[in-house]
Amino acid sequence: MNALPRFELFTLGDGEKMIEVVEDTKIPNAATIRVLKQDHTLANMIRGYMLKNPKVLFAGYKVPHPLEPAFILKIQTDGSATPVEVLQETCNTLIALITKVKGKLGEQFTQKELEVGLEEPFGAPG
Amino acid sequence: MDEIDPRRLVQIHPERISHVSSTDYPGHWPGEDHTWDLAAFRNNLRLDIQRLTPSTLDFDLVGVDASIANALRRILIAEVETIAVEKVFIWQNTSVMQDEVLAARLGLVPLRIHPGRLESWVPDATATDANTISFQLQVSCTRRPNVSRDETDPSVLYENSAVYSSSMLWQPVGQQAALPDWLADPPAVAAPDIVLVKLRPGQEVHAELHCVKACGREHAKWSPVATATYRLMPHIRIVKPIPERLHATFMQAFSPGVIGRRRTEGKKAGEGEWEVYVKDPRKDTVSRNVFLHPELKDCVKLGRVRDHFLFTLESAGQMPPQALLPEAIAVLRRKIRVVSEALEELMHPTALEEEEEAGGKADAAEEGAMDVDA
Numbered sequence: 001m002n003a004l005p006r007f008e009l010f011t012l013g014d015g016e017k018m019i020e021v022v023e024d025t026k027i028p029n030a031a032t033i034r035v036l037k038q039d040h041t042l043a044n045m046i047r048g049y050m051l052k053n054p055k056v057l058f059a060g061y062k063v064p065h066p067l068e069p070a071f072i073l074k075i076q077t078d079g080s081a082t083p084v085e086v087l088q089e090t091c092n093t094l095i096a097l098i099t100k101v102k103g104k105l106g107e108q109f110t111q112k113e114l115e116v117g118l119e120e121p122f123g124a125p126g
Numbered sequence: 127m128d129e130i131d132p133r134r135l136v137q138i139h140p141e142r143i144s145h146v147s148s149t150d151y152p153g154h155w156p157g158e159d160h161t162w163d164l165a166a167f168r169n170n171l172r173l174d175i176q177r178l179t180p181s182t183l184d185f186d187l188v189g190v191d192a193s194i195a196n197a198l199r200r201i202l203i204a205e206v207e208t209i210a211v212e213k214v215f216i217w218q219n220t221s222v223m224q225d226e227v228l229a230a231r232l233g234l235v236p237l238r239i240h241p242g243r244l245e246s247w248v249p250d251a252t253a254t255d256a257n258t259i260s261f262q263l264q265v266s267c268t269r270r271p272n273v274s275r276d277e278t279d280p281s282v283l284y285e286n287s288a289v290y291s292s293s294m295l296w297q298p299v300g301q302q303a304a305l306p307d308w309l310a311d312p313p314a315v316a317a318p319d320i321v322l323v324k325l326r327p328g329q330e331v332h333a334e335l336h337c338v339k340a341c342g343r344e345h346a347k348w349s350p351v352a353t354a355t356y357r358l359m360p361h362i363r364i365v366k367p368i369p370e371r372l373h374a375t376f377m378q379a380f381s382p383g384v385i386g387r388r389r390t391e392g393k394k395a396g397e398g399e400w401e402v403y404v405k406d407p408r409k410d411t412v413s414r415n416v417f418l419h420p421e422l423k424d425c426v427k428l429g430r431v432r433d434h435f436l437f438t439l440e441s442a443g444q445m446p447p448q449a450l451l452p453e454a455i456a457v458l459r460r461k462i463r464v465v466s467e468a469l470e471e472l473m474h475p476t477a478l479e480e481e482e483e484a485g486g487k488a489d490a491a492e493e494g495a496m497d498v499d500a
Contacts (some may be wrong), residue, residue: 006344007249010205018468023418035465041200042461048193052162054152084473091466095459096164101190102455104173108185 002067009069010037021084030058030076031083039063043071049097050090055081135361135429139414140417148191148432176436181352183447186359187435195356195435201454202354204342205461207246208444209239209259209313211347212337218332221289223323230334231323233347235291236316236443239337241453243308247338255300259313261335262297265289267325284327292318294335313337316443350450352440359434360410364402366425372404377426379416383409408436 012018016036024030035043043061050059057075075083137144150160170189177184187195214229221228237259245257267286280287295312303309323331342349362384368376386405393399412430417423441447442443 005249009343011249018464019472021472038461038465041197041205042465044193045191045197045462046465048191049162051151052160054159054161084469088466088469088473091462091469093162093164094462095466096205097167097190098455098459098462099195100164100168100171101173101187101194102170102452105451105455108173108175 004067004069008037009039012037022079024048024076027076029079029083030074033073033075033083033087035073036070038071040071043073045094046073046087046090049093050075050086053086053090053093055086130431134432136358136432138412138414138430140414140423146432153320178448178463181439181441181443181447183439183441183451184438185451187356187437189433190435191433192369192435195437197458198451198454199354199356200438201348201440201457201461202351205457206350206450206453207241207339207341208348208350209237209241209244209337209339210345211235211237211252211261212338212340213336215334215336216332217334218330220329221323221325221331222329228323228331228333232294232333233345234292235320237315237337238316238443240445241339242321243313244339247340253336253338255302257338259301259302259337260297260299260369261294261313261337262333263322264288264330265293265336265438266330266332267327269327271429280324280326282393284325286325288324289322289331290318291315291320291322293322297334346389350442350444350453352442354437354439354450356435356437358430359431359436360407360412361429361431362404362407362410363427363429364404364425365427367398368402368422368425370397370400372419372422373400375419376402376416376422379409379419379422381409381413 018036018038020034020036022032022034024032040063043063047059047061048086050056056075057078058074061071061073063071073087075086076085079087081089133149136146149155152160154160162342167189172186174186174188175183176186189197197309211232214225214232216225216229219228223231239259244259247257251257264287267284270283272313273283277283294315298308325331340348350406362380373387377387383406384404385402387400387402390398390401412428414428416426416428438448439447441450445453
């Protein structure tokens with residue numbers, strides 16, 4: 001009854017921005033970042049790898065309500081970088097990490113088997 | 127077995143579990159540097175395929191955090207896109223199954239179509255040959271002549287007494303008929319022997335099925351896996367030698383094949399000739415039965431290796447299992463990249479404004495968001 005139509009769980013609506021940053025006035029070098037249309041899949045990864053960054057003093061996330069597709073990330077750094085910069089670094093870290101995993105996967109399969117899985121349907125209509 | 131760093135272990139006690147969260151981040155261990163390092167990560171990362179069949183893939187992923195393994199699992203279940211029946215246009219249905227029930231069953235039939243062949247379905251789109259595949263289902267049941275009077279088996283008495291998924295036939299639409307690779311490997315159902323509905327003479331089903339591409343989050347019929355699961359690698363350490371009279375009890379307390387028995391090195395006949403050792407912890411289901419025996423429970427320490435994931439993927443038929451994992455990794459990269467690009471725009475909106483032409487009301491809105499401080 002209260003649930004959104006399913007495609008709204010991952011599609012941004014008109015005029016909606018994916019990321020909003022609110023600086024924290026009471027704590028130095030802290031920010032609250034609200035990310036729309038994403039869930040624990042992404043949030044837990046970002047939080048986990050942000051903790052491995054020595055500039056970060058505090059990192060945590062929550063999904064305020066399971067019926068609303070968004071999560072809030074709270075970050076506090078030690079001052080050598082802003083929270084948004086640290087988030088950017090973490091995203092780059094994660095992309096590098098996933099690329100390494102993909103490389104290991106490629107080593108495991110023979111080239112022929114991988115091609116069967118990843119073949120591009122050249123000549124797709126439209 | 128004992129070369130595993132004890133910090134990597136989740137400890138399993140008779141009534142509880144401890145040391146669940148990972149502790150290898152900066153600031154937890156004083157004097158040690160646990161900053162994440164790509165080179166060290168690459169050295170520790172291992173991905174070993176254990177078993178590959180046409181439907182299942184078992185592999186080990188070692189060296190990543192639980193959040194990555196969980197993200198891969200969630201993406202495999204819900205965010206890898208496949209193609210399934212979405213709209214069913216029923217011209218005739220005189221069977222005993224209601225239209226909507228039949229339509230629901232048709233949606234759940236797995237289709238062996240490479241997802242790259244279609245564009246993803248967007249809400250309120252028109253159906254074109256670029257985003258829709260059409261199947262036809264037309265079956266009617268008739269009585270077979272010349273069947274003996276005492277026959278009771280409906281498959282002998284009637285023609286088409288059951289409608290199987292093999293009756294779903296691809297109807298090329300528009301440009302689809304002209305593509306050589308589509309004709310060489312035409313869209314078809316993954317399993318031809320799925321019973322859709324049962325008929326008797328005089329009943330007929332005639333429907334046109336439109337299939338689109340979407341992901342499991344929209345509806346479970348689009349999920350490419352029967353399921354994707356992982357478990358952590360069990361770890362058993364024998365801390366005190368087990369007396370010979372308890373060897374059989376000890377071996378039976380674990381799943382078969384986990385504990386083995388061999389002659390002790392350097393001991394001849396007599397006391398201590400045989401010893402038990404941990405042969406294959408992977409087979410263990412961690413039932414903790416060993417803690418039921420008072421004389422054995424202090425002899426072992428049970429645990430699980432926190433960053434060693436034993437994945438099992440079972441494909442539902444749309445794609446072979448070895449194709450699922452690269453797709454999942456590509457989806458994961460895309461998700462992070464979307465966030466990364468949104469952050470870029472947030473941090474440097476002026477750079478984009480100069481590149482784009484006028485009509486930057488989106489950028490103006492971003493500037494507004496930057497000014498809204500608590």
